[in-house]
Amino acid sequence: MSDYSATLDTLKGLVPEELLNPRVGIICGSGLSGLPASLKQSVLVSYDQLPGFVQSTVPGHKSSLAFGLMGSGAGVPVVAMLGRFHPYEGHKLSSVVYPVRVMAKLGVKDIIITNAAGALNPELVVGTIVVVHDHIALPNLTGMNPLLGPQTDLSLPRFLPLSNTYSRLLRKLVFQAAHDLSIERDALAEGTYAWVSGPTYETPAEGRFLRAAGADVVGMSTVPEVLAAREEGMNVLVLSLVTNAVVIPSGYKSVRDEFEAEIAGTLTNPGVDDVVSHEEVLSLGRLKGDLMKSLVEKVLEFIPSDA
Numbered sequence: 003m004s005d006y007s008a009t010l011d012t013l014k015g016l017v018p019e020e021l022l023n024p025r026v027g028i029i030c031g032s033g034l035s036g037l038p039a040s041l042k043q044s045v046l047v048s049y050d051q052l053p054g055f056v057q058s059t060v061p062g063h064k065s066s067l068a069f070g071l072m073g074s075g076a077g078v079p080v081v082a083m084l085g086r087f088h089p090y091e092g093h094k095l096s097s098v099v100y101p102v103r104v105m106a107k108l109g110v111k112d113i114i115i116t117n118a119a120g121a122l123n124p125e126l127v128v129g130t131i132v133v134v135h136d137h138i139a140l141p142n143l144t145g146m147n148p149l150l151g152p153q154t155d156l157s158l159p160r161f162l163p164l165s166n167t168y169s170r171l172l173r174k175l176v177f178q179a180a181h182d183l184s185i186e187r188d189a190l191a192e193g194t195y196a197w198v199s200g201p202t203y204e205t206p207a208e209g210r211f212l213r214a215a216g217a218d219v220v221g222m223s224t225v226p227e228v229l230a231a232r233e234e235g236m237n238v239l240v241l242s243l244v245t246n247a248v249v250i251p252s253g254y255k256s257v258r259d260e261f262e263a264e265i266a267g268t269l270t271n272p273g274v275d276d277v278v279s280h281e282e283v284l285s286l287g288r289l290k291g292d293l294m295k296s297l298v299e300k301v302l303e304f305i306p307s308d309a
């Protein structure tokens with residue numbers, strides 16, 4: 003059984019009391035660790051100081067929690083993970099969601115989870131921020147669910163409904179925030195996130211499979227955190243930054259056709275296999291980090307204190 007009290011006691015020794023009851027939790031996705039850059043009264047606690055925390059090992063993820071006040075005016079008390087944990091790093095699912103459970107014990111009511119994701123929906127342009135309204139989690143459907151195991155906390159539900167996972171109120175606030183900030187309409191979309199384990203990116207056929215199943219974007223994180231947050235009773239908002247396209251709209255190009263065109267001397271447009279890289283993912287995070295930051299800050303202004 004996890005010893006949250008050791009983590010909480012350590013935090014009490016490192017973070018001033020007035021910052022220790024954050025209302026909102028934030029998880030920064032790949033390349034998005036600058037989200038809380040303008041925190042007021044910011045206090046950083048590195049994960050290696052915290053019992054129960056593992057380390058983020060992925061480039062673009064820092065291993066620290068940031069406490070502080072975010073947004074305009076007095077600001078909203080938040081705690082932000084500047085780097086997250088992924089199962090593909092070798093972390094157990096219970097470790098991946100441990101910080102979310104700590105956030106719940108600190109009193110977090112609303113959690114804003116961000117990630118970098120590949121577009122499956124060909125209408126989604128790279129750079130779009132997708133407000134996630136649903137998910138498909140093949141790992142969950144095949145027995146890799148962070149809520150599996152003996153029920154150690156009887157106050158939490160054993161059978162968690164997922165039909166209302168993504169808070170309608172918080173999703174609407176994103177569009178209100180975008181409207182207030184005069185962000186162009188096409189910069190935002192709504193969609194379904196498919197969780198895969200990674201660390202491999204999808205083959206084109208896997209991309210088509212996930213698209214056919216109804217997913218708009220795909221990524222290697224988020225869903226475990228969402229499940230733990232919902233189990234803990236938090237309101238959940240997920241924002242996915244589209245960093246690359248997974249399904250190439252033109253689909254598969256036959257190499258036989260290409261060969262035959264080549265020998266007939268009619269080949270004009272030889273096929274190329276697009277590949278995605280983590281560097282590309284991070285560079286999009288840098289490009290769109292400020293937009294994501296202003297959006298999140300504006301949403302914070304609107305979240306009712308009793309939501």
Ligand SMILES: O=P(O)(O)O[C@@H]1C[C@H](O)[C@@H](CO)O1
Pocket residue numbers: 030031032033060086088116117118119200221222223224279280283
């Ligand atoms: O932590 P997130 O989901 O933002 O990171 C994505 C998924 C992989 O960790 C990585 C692949 O580039 O980016």
